[in-house]
Amino acid sequence: MRNLLLIFCSTLVIHSSISAQSSWFKIHDLGFKHEEAVTVIPFGNDFILMTFSQNDGGTKNEVIRLDQFGEIKWRSIVSYPLSADANIIVYYADGIVATKDSCIYYFSGSKSLTGKSEFLINKFDKDVQLIWYKSYGIAGKNIQPSFNGLDISSDSLGVIMSGADVGSGKLSVCQIDSSGEVIWHKIINVPLGGNAVGYITPVVVLPDQSIKVAYDNCVLTNYHDHLVSLNANGNLEYSFANPLTGKTHDLKRHPNGNLVYLSNERNPPMPEYGGLRIQMLTPEFDTVWSHLFYDTQFPYLFLETGFVRNLSISPEGKILALGYNTTNCVLLCYDAQGTLLWKREVALEDFDGQKFNSMTWASDGGILLDGYIYGTENNQRHDEIFLLKMDSVGCLVPGCDQTIITGTKEIDLLKTDFDISPNPTQGDIKITYKGADQNKIRNALIKVHDSNGKLVFQKNFELNGQPVALNQLASGAYVVSITNGQGVIYVSKIVKI
Numbered sequence: 294m295r296n297l298l299l300i301f302c303s304t305l306v307i308h309s310s311i312s313a314q315s316s317w318f319k320i321h322d323l324g325f326k327h328e329e330a331v332t333v334i335p336f337g338n339d340f341i342l343m344t345f346s347q348n349d350g351g352t353k354n355e356v357i358r359l360d361q362f363g364e365i366k367w368r369s370i371v372s373y374p375l376s377a378d379a380n381i382i383v384y385y386a387d388g389i390v391a392t393k394d395s396c397i398y399y400f401s402g403s404k405s406l407t408g409k410s411e412f413l414i415n416k417f418d419k420d421v422q423l424i425w426y427k428s429y430g431i432a433g434k435n436i437q438p439s440f441n442g443l444d445i446s447s448d449s450l451g452v453i454m455s456g457a458d459v460g461s462g463k464l465s466v467c468q469i470d471s472s473g474e475v476i477w478h479k480i481i482n483v484p485l486g487g488n489a490v491g492y493i494t495p496v497v498v499l500p501d502q503s504i505k506v507a508y509d510n511c512v513l514t515n516y517h518d519h520l521v522s523l524n525a526n527g528n529l530e531y532s533f534a535n536p537l538t539g540k541t542h543d544l545k546r547h548p549n550g551n552l553v554y555l556s557n558e559r560n561p562p563m564p565e566y567g568g569l570r571i572q573m574l575t576p577e578f579d580t581v582w583s584h585l586f587y588d589t590q591f592p593y594l595f596l597e598t599g600f601v602r603n604l605s606i607s608p609e610g611k612i613l614a615l616g617y618n619t620t621n622c623v624l625l626c627y628d629a630q631g632t633l634l635w636k637r638e639v640a641l642e643d644f645d646g647q648k649f650n651s652m653t654w655a656s657d658g659g660i661l662l663d664g665y666i667y668g669t670e671n672n673q674r675h676d677e678i679f680l681l682k683m684d685s686v687g688c689l690v691p692g693c694d695q696t697i698i699t700g701t702k703e704i705d706l707l708k709t710d711f712d713i714s715p716n717p718t719q720g721d722i723k724i725t726y727k728g729a730d731q732n733k734i735r736n737a738l739i740k741v742h743d744s745n746g747k748l749v750f751q752k753n754f755e756l757n758g759q760p761v762a763l764n765q766l767a768s769g770a771y772v773v774s775i776t777n778g779q780g781v782i783y784v785s786k787i788v789k790i
Contacts, residue, residue, distance in 0.1 A: 315657070315682060316682050316690070318681050319681075319682075320677050320678070323344065323368075325348050325353065325676075326347065326348050326674070326675070327348075327667075328347075328665060328678055329346070329678065330663035330678035330680065331343050332386065332603070333651055334389055334390070334391060335656050336419075338657075339358055339366065340653075340661055341397055342359055342680075344357060345385055354385075355369065356415070358420070361655075367421040369421045369422065369423055371401060373426070373428075374427075374428045385401060385440075386399070386401050387456075388400040388438075388440070388443030389443070390445050392445055392471070395419040396450075397418075397419075398443065398452045400438060401438060410436055411428040411436050412430070412436055412438050412454050412456065413427075414426065414428075425472075425473055429454070429467050429469070429478060431458075431480065435459040436456060436458060436459075436465050440495075441494075441544070442494050442495060443455075444496045444497055444498045445498065446498060447498055448471075451468065452469060453504060454468075454469075455467075455506050462489020464481040464483045464506065464508065464521070466506065467479075477527045481521075481523070481529055483508070483521050484519060491508055493508070494541075495545075497544050497546050499546060499576060502524075502525035505520060505523075506523065506544075507541040507544045508541055509540040517539075518540060519541075520544075520554070521533075531577075539558050539570055540556055540557040541555075542602065543555040543601075543604040544604075545604045545605075548606070548610045549610060552576060553604055553606060554571070554573075555604045555614055556570045557569070557600070557601040558585050568585045568587035569601050569614060570584070571583070571584050571612065571614050582631035584631060586614075586616075586636075601614075601616045602649065602651055603651045603652065605654050605660075610629045611626055611627070612629070613660065614626075614627075615651065620640055621638050621639060622649035622662070622664075624636065624637040624638075624662075626686070637686070637688070639662065644666040644668055645667060646667045646668065648664045649662060649663075650664040650665070658684075659682055659684050660682070660687055661680060661683075662683065663679065663680050710730075710783075712727060713787060716788065717787070717789070717790045718788070718789060718790070720764045721761060721762050722760075724739060724754070724759040725757050725759075726754070733777060735777070737754040738752075738753055739753070739774075739775055741771050741774075742772045743766075743771055743772075754775060767789070768789050768790055770789075771789060772787075773787055
């Protein structure tokens with residue numbers, strides 16, 4: 294297990310209301326060359342995790358039950374019909390739900406050696422033991438499953454699946470009962486607005502048994518997403534073309550009866566992968582409120598390389614959204630009125646690579662974030678899944694402002710190669726480098742941020758005893774960071790009096 298150093302860019306204040314929530318970071322090696330934690334959902338006090346793993350010889354998808362501290366209690370392999378060959382064809386994980394009888398449905402794809410694709414469901418009991426597995430196709434059609442394309446039926450026992458008919462680009466939606474029998478399976482001629490229905494078609498079932506599906510139009514330019522309403526029998530009622538330029542990612546039902554919609558904004562002058570847009574919509578798709586988030590401030594960007602992942606809504610109606618780029622992720626929390634309650638940025642800095650895949654509210658009010666990390670050791674790439682449990686405002690330590698996780702080894706700041714003095718200070722400070730490796734400070738950059746993360750000073754590191762003028766700054770706490778080509782190499786809090 295890798296040791297971790299936690300750096301928090303503000304004064305730490307303990308809040309009794311969240312002190313009972315456990316926080317932890319876990320890495321699990323499932324025994325495959327590539328392994329990915331895809332989606333996690335709460336399951337009582339535990340969690341259910343769906344994973345996708347791959348070796349040179351093929352793939353293995355698993356459903357895993359974790360305890361409240363992130364330890365594995367049960368693992369079960371996803372099964373495939375005889376028409377498919379799991380050792381050759383890649384089967385991705387697309388959705389997971391738990392029904393009111395504590396059963397778990399795992400949604401993925403089944404593809405035969407001839408290339409025919411179908412929906413695939415594995416149903417597990419509360420101990421993650423397989424009950425049955427079945428695939429669902431239509432003669433002469435290639436039915437592609439969709440990420441986030443699974444929801445519980447109105448009886449809270451069966452499920453509804455969504456995806457695309459690859460050949461026609463039309464929407465494919467299927468309802469099954471708790472025994473896996475098909476109630477209906479339809480190819481729906483929805484307004485495409487582009488080439489075809491895309492590969493993300495989140496689905497939501499409302500109490501009146503109507504079904505809401507969102508999809509993008511699967512083109513490379515001029516993205517426009519669409520939302521459609523189906524009745525309880527899967528027939529098209531009406532559709533809505535979003536006037537905003539975006540790509541759909543998730544759709545959830547809010548306790549107030551409305552819908553919450555998550556998309557990737559691509560409206561000029563945003564770059565191709567731009568901001569994260571959250572909208573609250575009525576069941577008829579009228580906009581209640583809409584917010585676009587993008588971040589260009591310390592410590593990480595969420596703009597030019599930002600990707601959007603998923604939504605989670607707490608029982609009391611708090612809306613949590615996840616986005617990530619290549620170095621970090623951002624968590625945004627809104628209330629039902631569209632007020633941003635807090636934002637949090639998380640990074641796993643000393644791993645070669647990382648991907649953040651999903652998050653969920655936990656039963657204790659905390660937040661669980663999952664994904665995978667990867668690196669190279671002895672010229673061999675390795676991947677492991679990770680799980681990060683935070684409190685109700687996305688902190689590992691109560692009262693944090695930013696959450697940054699770093700370090701493959703312990704760092705003792707008392708033995709650092711840098712020295713800042715005086716601290717506290719009434720004016721200027723001096724930054725002195727005491728190390729022997731001059732390459733460490735070549736092209737290094739000194740930055741000073743206030744307690745809100747705003748950059749207030751920036752200068753290249755040029756010599757030992759580097760002066761930093763703080764006379765113009767107000768009294769308070771500041772963060773000094775020094776970065777080089779490998780990232781942050783020193784962080785320290787200073788106080789201006």
